[in-house]
Amino acid sequence: MKDITNLAWFAHVVEHGSFSGAARALGVPKSTLSRRIADLEDELGVRLLNRTTRKLYLTDVGREFLVHCQTVVAAAEAAEQVTHFVQEKPRGKVRISSPYAISQSLLVSIMPGFLARYPDVQIDLVMTNKPVNLIEEQVDIALRVRSTIEDSSLIARELLPSASALFASPECVTRYGLPEHPLDLSDWPTLSMHYSSGRYQWSFTSQHGESVTMNYQPRLITDDLWVLREAAAEHQGVVSLPVYLCRDYVEQGRLVRVLPEWRLPVGKLHMVYPYRRGLLPAVRVLIDYLIEFMPGAAGLAGLATDSDA
Amino acid sequence: MKDITNLAWFAHVVEHGSFSGAARALGVPKSTLSRRIADLEDELGVRLLNRTTRKLYLTDVGREFLVHCQTVVAAAEAAEQVTHFVQEKPRGKVRISSPYAISQSLLVSIMPGFLARYPDVQIDLVMTNKPVNLIEEQVDIALRVRSTIEDSSLIARELLPSASALFASPECVTRYGLPEHPLDLSDWPTLSMHYSSGRYQWSFTSQHGESVTMNYQPRLITDDLWVLREAAAEHQGVVSLPVYLCRDYVEQGRLVRVLPEWRLPVGKLHMVYPYRRGLLPAVRVLIDYLIEFMPGAAGLAGLATDSDA
DNA sequence: AATTACTGTTCCATATATGGCACAATTTTT
DNA sequence: AAAAATTGTGCCATATATGGAACAGTAATT
Known part of the structure; x- marks a missing residue:
């Protein structure tokens, strides 16, 4: 025919x-x-x-x-x-991919409001700490913590700054000595997120503008921030973690901030989605909703902003 | 779309x-x-x-x-x-239009053979003596008795010669006298098929080549040959009829041929069908079947051929 | 690691389809 | 009776779509 x-x-x-x-x-x-x-x-x-x-x-x-x-x-x-x-109108399923920590701390707090506002939209939340290929995973929106997003086929929106700092248990500090300078950490056991690059380093900047880059060999590598936090609280070593994740533990005395005068690069929570002419309303409104409410959710969750970084 | x-x-x-x-x-x-x-x-x-x-x-x-x-x-x-x-393969319905007399005398005799040969074909036989518009009547094949078919949008196939002659009842001949010459019929009552032209005339040709055209006013005009034959047998006048239609009545002495030395124009039984690129097999085989078997059917029915005209 | 094979997309000269017009045929209106 | 309106079709300059080659990206194979 x-x-x-x-x-x-x-x-x-x-x-x-x-x-x-x-x-x-x-x-x-x-x-x-x-x-x-x-x-x-x-x-x-x-x-x-x-x-x-x-x-x-x-x-x-x-x-x-x-x-x-x-x-x-x-x-x-x-x-x-x-x-x-x-x-x-906004209808149908939206698949959003997000790291565990972000999902558990931020997304869960704003999802109910979104679902209530858009009753015909279903959210499929894919939690993973691995880097996702949006097309292969058939994901509409992904949340990522990076300093920059390089992929030009994606649209990246910066949602929040996500300041990290070093944390360790008080017991660790007692055992290895309170560090005054990054190099004092050279004999500390370290923990880290998994990085596909395989290169583990911290880039410090002092309040006076001094820069120090320090390579380290993590004793524990995982792809879940919560696991890292628990490990640190259990005295396994020093680890770079988002400030907001540790606030409760610091208040409880289970963790202390190490080298508070030295800053680590501020990551940013990004939302990325593929460039598409016909973005469905359901996806559009979730994007807008995240832009509107994520900063507030971060505040409630105690996420570090510039002022407390 | x-x-x-x-x-x-x-x-x-x-x-x-x-x-x-x-x-x-x-x-x-x-x-x-x-x-x-x-x-x-x-x-x-x-x-x-x-x-x-x-x-x-x-x-x-x-x-x-x-x-x-x-x-x-x-x-x-x-x-x-x-x-x-x-x-x-030949399948489906074929609509064929035919005058009553042709249908009753010729078609009925060959239809059983056709239907037996092509079990998946249905015939829709539309009997009418009126001129049919093939498209408007949605007819695939029409049988017509004419001297020539002029419509160029139609394909015309000549099936048979159809000789006509004048017939009257013996009683009529007795009453008005046996005619020797066409003009002897001028005071006879006449019968005729309906002609849309409205002009009623007989054109005679003698065996010596002499031509005589005679106008007449029919006492009875109808569009059915069988009605005309009955009327003639019932002494209503003289009428031009296909020879084969009257053979039985002549043998029975109900009709006699009048002016047998003078011939009327020989009509022809035509089959016409619209010119179409995609002629369906069912129509095609009926056309072929009519071409093959109509002459034989005419012979069995005693239709006049050249030899007995 | 390097090569081969195959993916979907883009480019652009070329082939194809389009659509306004004219036309013959017919119906409806004047 | 004549004119106007409307039908479906044929024509042909023009606009549109096509499809082979080139290309960048990826998977499988060597």
Whole structure:
């Protein structure tokens, strides 16, 4: 079948009872319609309509043929309807990928509000600490903590600064001595998130502008911040963690901030999504919602902002 | 919806799992396929497929959309199937129009053989003595007795000569006197078929080549030959009738041939059908069957051929 | 590690389809 | 009776879509 559109046009011609009428309804020149139906008949080797200059008569074949053509039209309209449906208001599923820590601390606190505001939207929250390929994982939005997002095929929106600092248990500090300078940490056991680069280092900046880069060999590598925090609280070593994650533990005396005068690079919580012309309303409103409410959620969760970094 | 073919192509792309595969299967360049699907997505404002260079991923919308596209494909195939069905062997209905007399004397005798030979063909025999418009009456084949068929949009096949002669009842001949010359009929009551021209005349040719044209005012005008024959047998006057129609009555002594030395123009039984590229097998075989068996049927029915005209 | 094969997309000269017009045929209106 | 309106089709300059080649990216193979 060369051009299925011809089937739909044929159905319209029959239903309007004339080429001219159907042409007007379809917004197509009647000469085109005439030729296309004639082409269709030639291709099929069968006459569908007998024409006088004034009236059309369906052939027997045409009559049976018509039924299926009408099915084509109905199915095509139903197909189009599907796309209208998800476009007229926020509807359907949105897959969002987020690291565990972010999900547990920030997302969970704002999701109820979002779900209440958009009752026809379902959220599929994929929690993972691994870097995700948005297309392969079929994810609409991903949250990432990075200093910069380099992938040009993605749109990146900066949601929050996410300051990190070094933490260790008081017991560790007692055991290894309170460090005054980054190099004092050289014989400390260290913990770290997994980095695919395989290079583990801290880049310190003092309040006077002095820079020190220090390589270290982590005793524990994992891809979950919470695990790292527990390990640190259990005296396993010193670790770089988001400030907001540790605030409670610091207040409880389970962790202390190490080298508070030296800053580590401020990461940023990014939201990334693929560049797409037709972003669905459901995805759009989640993006907007995250932009609007994530900073507030971070405040409630005690996330470090510049002022307390 | 601009081009419904795109829906079918989309379905094929999904089912093959790749543009290249679908392109090969459809016999379409993959560049065309790629562009058409992209156009479709733009037109709908929705992304149907997420592509990597190696794999395709249906979006949620695409998945729902696909169902209807598959319906389109199935319906289009079903439509095409309808046309194949009636083309692969003689099948379906054939409407044939024929004058009453021809139907009753000739067609009925050969129809059983035809119906037996082609069990999947139905014949719709429209008996009428009025001139039929093949298209408006939706007739595939019409039988007509004319000297020539002038309509160029029709294909005319000559089936038989159909000689006519004048007949009257013996009683009439006794009453008005046996005519020796056409002009002897001038005071006879006359009967005639209905002619739309409104001009009633007999054109005689003698065996010596002499021509005489005689106008007359019919006492009875009808459009059925059988009625005319009965009227003549009932002594209502002289009438021009096909020779074969009257043979039985002549043998029974109910009618006699008048002016046997003077011939009337020999009409011809024609079969006409519209010129169509795609003549269905069912129509084709009926045409062929009539050409093959009508002469024999005429012989059995005693239809006048040249030899007995 | 390097090579090969194959993916989907883009480009652009070329081939194809389009659509305004004219036309013959017919119906409706004047 | 004549004129106006409307039908479906054929024509042809023009606009649109096509499809082969090139390309960048990825997976499988060597």
